[in-house]
Amino acid sequence: MRRYLLGRLWQSLVTLLLATIVVFLGVRALPGDPALALAGEDRDPESLRAIREQYGLDDSILVQFWQFVSHAARGDLGRSIRTGESVTSMLSSALPVTIELSALAIFVAALLGVGAGVVAAVRRGRPAEWAANALALLGLSVPNFWLGLMAILYLSVALGLFPASGFVPFFDNPIDNLHHLVLPALILGTGLAAVIMRQTRSSMLDALSADYIRTAEAKGLPQRAVIGRHALRNSLIVVVTIVGLQLGALISGAVVTERIFALPGFGKLTVDAVFQRDYPVIQAVVLVTATAYIVINLLVDLLYSVIDPRIRVRGEA
Amino acid sequence: MVGVVALAIVGAACSPVEPAGDQPSGQTGSSGQDVFGDPADQTAVKNGGTLTVALSADPDKLDPTLSRSLYSRYVFHTMCEKLYDLGPDAKIVPQLATALPTIAPDGLSLTIPLREGVKFADGTTLDSAAVKLSINRGLTLPASGRKSELGPISSIETPDAKTVVIKLSKPFAPLTAALADRAGMVLSPAAVNKLGANFSTAPVCAGPFKFASRVAQNSIKVVKDPLYYDAAKVHLDAIEYRIITDSSIRSANLRSGDAQVADSLSTQDAPTLQKDSSLSVLQSQSLGYQGLTINIGNSDGIGNPTKQLDTPIAKDPRVRQALDASIDREALVKSIFNGLNTVACSPVSPKSEFTSDAAQKCPAHDPAKAKDLLKQAGVVTPYKVSMITSNNPDSLRLAQALQAMVKEGGFELVIKPVEYASLLDQQDRGDFELLQLGWSGRVDPDANIFNFVGSEGSQNVAGYNSPEVDKLLTDARQSKDQAQRVQLYGQVVTKLQQDDPLIYLYRQRNLTGVTKKVLGVQTYPDGVIRTAFAGYAK
Numbered sequence: 001m002r003r004y005l006l007g008r009l010w011q012s013l014v015t016l017l018l019a020t021i022v023v024f025l026g027v028r029a030l031p032g033d034p035a036l037a038l039a040g041e042d043r044d045p046e047s048l049r050a051i052r053e054q055y056g057l058d059d060s061i062l063v064q065f066w067q068f069v070s071h072a073a074r075g076d077l078g079r080s081i082r083t084g085e086s087v088t089s090m091l092s093s094a095l096p097v098t099i100e101l102s103a104l105a106i107f108v109a110a111l112l113g114v115g116a117g118v119v120a121a122v123r124r125g126r127p128a129e130w131a132a133n134a135l136a137l138l139g140l141s142v143p144n145f146w147l148g149l150m151a152i153l154y155l156s157v158a159l160g161l162f163p164a165s166g167f168v169p170f171f172d173n174p175i176d177n178l179h180h181l182v183l184p185a186l187i188l189g190t191g192l193a194a195v196i197m198r199q200t201r202s203s204m205l206d207a208l209s210a211d212y213i214r215t216a217e218a219k220g221l222p223q224r225a226v227i228g229r230h231a232l233r234n235s236l237i238v239v240v241t242i243v244g245l246q247l248g249a250l251i252s253g254a255v256v257t258e259r260i261f262a263l264p265g266f267g268k269l270t271v272d273a274v275f276q277r278d279y280p281v282i283q284a285v286v287l288v289t290a291t292a293y294i295v296i297n298l299l300v301d302l303l304y305s306v307i308d309p310r311i312r313v314r315g316e317a
Numbered sequence: 318m319v320g321v322v323a324l325a326i327v328g329a330a331c332s333p334v335e336p337a338g339d340q341p342s343g344q345t346g347s348s349g350q351d352v353f354g355d356p357a358d359q360t361a362v363k364n365g366g367t368l369t370v371a372l373s374a375d376p377d378k379l380d381p382t383l384s385r386s387l388y389s390r391y392v393f394h395t396m397c398e399k400l401y402d403l404g405p406d407a408k409i410v411p412q413l414a415t416a417l418p419t420i421a422p423d424g425l426s427l428t429i430p431l432r433e434g435v436k437f438a439d440g441t442t443l444d445s446a447a448v449k450l451s452i453n454r455g456l457t458l459p460a461s462g463r464k465s466e467l468g469p470i471s472s473i474e475t476p477d478a479k480t481v482v483i484k485l486s487k488p489f490a491p492l493t494a495a496l497a498d499r500a501g502m503v504l505s506p507a508a509v510n511k512l513g514a515n516f517s518t519a520p521v522c523a524g525p526f527k528f529a530s531r532v533a534q535n536s537i538k539v540v541k542d543p544l545y546y547d548a549a550k551v552h553l554d555a556i557e558y559r560i561i562t563d564s565s566i567r568s569a570n571l572r573s574g575d576a577q578v579a580d581s582l583s584t585q586d587a588p589t590l591q592k593d594s595s596l597s598v599l600q601s602q603s604l605g606y607q608g609l610t611i612n613i614g615n616s617d618g619i620g621n622p623t624k625q626l627d628t629p630i631a632k633d634p635r636v637r638q639a640l641d642a643s644i645d646r647e648a649l650v651k652s653i654f655n656g657l658n659t660v661a662c663s664p665v666s667p668k669s670e671f672t673s674d675a676a677q678k679c680p681a682h683d684p685a686k687a688k689d690l691l692k693q694a695g696v697v698t699p700y701k702v703s704m705i706t707s708n709n710p711d712s713l714r715l716a717q718a719l720q721a722m723v724k725e726g727g728f729e730l731v732i733k734p735v736e737y738a739s740l741l742d743q744q745d746r747g748d749f750e751l752l753q754l755g756w757s758g759r760v761d762p763d764a765n766i767f768n769f770v771g772s773e774g775s776q777n778v779a780g781y782n783s784p785e786v787d788k789l790l791t792d793a794r795q796s797k798d799q800a801q802r803v804q805l806y807g808q809v810v811t812k813l814q815q816d817d818p819l820i821y822l823y824r825q826r827n828l829t830g831v832t833k834k835v836l837g838v839q840t841y842p843d844g845v846i847r848t849a850f851a852g853y854a855k
Contacts, residue, residue, distance in 0.1 A: 031736075031742055032738030032741065036738065037737075040386060043741075043775070043776065045775055046465075047464065050461075054459065054514075082377050083375075084383070084517040085518055086518075090533040093533065094533065149565070149566070149569075153569060156573040160573065163573070164569055164570045164573040165561060166369075166536075166559060262560065262566075264536065268535070269533055272534045273534075275737075
């Protein structure tokens with residue numbers, strides 16, 4: 001077990017290093033120079049030189065990489081070239097926003113998707129199924145930015161139901177916080193809701209034709225219990241897996257949603273940093289994300305190996 | 318998320334970028350009048366409330382010495398007063414100084430009297446030593462963006478707490494105008510000593526508001542400063558600048574009431590907003606311009622010696638004049654910008670006190686003449702020329718209109734849209750034939766001309782080299798006589814129109830949307846929205 005653990009840890013470190021190198025080089029391969037992007041209109045050669053020197057941009061790539069890795073190892077992610085703020089504090093204020101937005105979007109998507117999926121399966125061949133299918137198709141094909149714009153125009157500008165932008169931290173005012181996040185979460189959740197709906201529908205259809213459902217019905221259980229307690233519960237296992245797989249897509253969607261609703265989240269931070277060639281921010285974002293992914297995968301794998309010894313044996317082979 | 322970053326990186330080469338520095342925002346009005354907004358009637362506004370300003374781009378460092386973006390100036394205006402300020406007529410007026418500087422007869426020293434009883438937001442006193450420290454910081458901090466604006470300062474003396482004497486090694490007329498911008502902002506020495514180069518993380522100046530917080534890429538908040546010398550005139554409790562880069566979403570926020578002020582409205586949205594009875598649209602003509610730069614001699618990048626490029630458009634002024642003659646500026650402004658921007662043929666704004674007939678003369682739109690000039694130059698038509706331009710929707714529409722227009726004059730324009738950060742890179746490396754970009758403009762014409770067409774200019778991306786223009790510009794720079802400077806700039810424009818290293822196209826108009834519930838929001842020709850003394854209507 002210890003050998004397996006060490007092996008997995010070693011693999012994780014290599015993965016992390018590779019991810020860092022790829023992004024480090026990728027960002028530098030972009031046309032454009034952070035010093036110029038920062039200086040914009042007001043640029044003279046002397047201050048450009050000074051900016052490059054201050055952020056080590058005139059050092060060789062190897063030196064820059066070593067600086068970054070060695071500082072990061074000590075927990076120092078540097079300062080934004082553009083604003084001079086500490087990257088660590090930028091990340092720590094942006095992460096909770098995206099986590100909350102994603103969690104709400106999953107909640108919305110699960111509520112809508114499972115509900116519509118069950119209806120579509122139970123009311124097979126009737127108008128309800130058609131309606132649910134049409135909605136799912138719409139949810140999958142309409143892009144987030146367009147939905148967001150429409151929501152702002154109709155729900156915020158015309159009806160004044162929700163704020164069009166801005167963010168209030170949960171602990172400052174929970175109600176205001178939710179009020180600001182309802183629209184973005186709805187928009188972000190639509191795509192996922194459609195996927196969940198289709199998955200729920202097909203698993204439910206499988207389940208409803210299974211033997212154990214016939215048994216349950218034969219026992220004389222009421223329809224609600226048959227669908228809810230037996231069919232749905234078994235179908236949800238697949239749905240949960242799908243949600244897990246869609247997490248990446250959700251975060252990509254958050255980038256667009258955060259920009260439209262001016263939410264101070266991780267996605268907006270990342271994309272803006274790329275456009276402004278703010279190297280320290282981009283590098284830190286990737287490092288943090290890659291670490292999170294790797295740690296979660298590691299934990300899951302370890303958990304599997306605890307549950308199923310065959311995996312551990314394969315790992316050692 | 319790694320995928321997102323990868324996508325963003327790939328996309329960065331082909332999608333709109335947020336302008337990093339002063340986004341070109343020169344603006345003028347063709348038929349429309351300037352509407353600067355009025356100061357608030359003290360009896361009509363109530364105290365309290367937070368004003369939300371939707372900003373089109375994220376300000377950079379909140380440090381007057383290091384800042385390089387127009388958007389940081391919006392924020393500075395509420396928290397960092399300057400020695401001088403601009404009036405709505407673009408004239409310089411005292412702010413932390415009590416009068417315009419007294420200039421010695423030899424032009425080598427400026428004496429500035431300071432306002433007394435001014436406190437910084439941290440409670441320390443603003444005196445001549447603080448002014449000296451601030452200006453010196455602009456001259457010496459390695460990444461300072463102020464060094465060139467401050468000119469040939471040799472020393473700063475402080476005979477007493479309320480007098481500053483700036484000594485120059487050469488006369489430098491644009492200095493007072495520079496002191497009416499970031500170079501003239503006074504920083505708290507206590508904060509500078511404590512934070513050093515990280516001053517931007519918690520800036521302390523003297524102004525109606527003080528810095529409260531900043532959320533990266535998203536918002537900046539300032540709150541009323543009770544120590545401000547004129548605090549009775551400040552009505553709002555706080556101002557929040559919220560960064561919303563998409564102009565239609567900015568407009569939507571204004572209409573939904575989530576923002577009370579929105580900057581840089583699109584000329585597409587402005588007419589609709591003007592019809593909304595709950596809103597008003599402020600318009601001010603900027604001092605800058607938008608234009609086409611032709612690469613004449615920038616072969617090895619800026620800072621390296623120029624070398625004449627071997628193409629007809631680089632070698633022969635007649636080809637450039639032909640391009641100029643084939644552009645119908647009036648039609649451009651009408652069709653692309655709803656007539657909200659105005660025609661420009663020179664770097665001197667008609668609103669500037671340095672304007673003259675010579676400085677405003679426009680080459681006529683004459684496609685026949687263009688063809689004729691091309692024939693004289695011996696080039697085969699259609700003459701193919703490629704143009705790099707920023708890939709935002711407005712720039713692309715402009716490029717397409719130009720493409721259609723110059724065709725008639727015998728040109729085949731190939732449009733190469735690039736992202737803003739790449740555009741800057743390409744222009745400095747000299748990797749272009751023709752380039753569309755602009756300049757947001759400064760009060761003193763020197764700052765709008767010298768750097769761009771002077772052979773020593775730090776932003777002479779055309780690689781243009783004319784001893785005659787250099788001499789005229791240097792004379793104008795060192796002259797103390799306004800009338801003489803006006804005449805010299807007129808001569809510069811005449812010469813520039815013969816050589817055409819830069820074809821000036823139009824001036825943008827600063828369009829700012831304001832809800833009528835708020836009084837006292839103003840925009841001035843320097844492009845800065847003034848919100849410090851605004852308030853909610855009773």
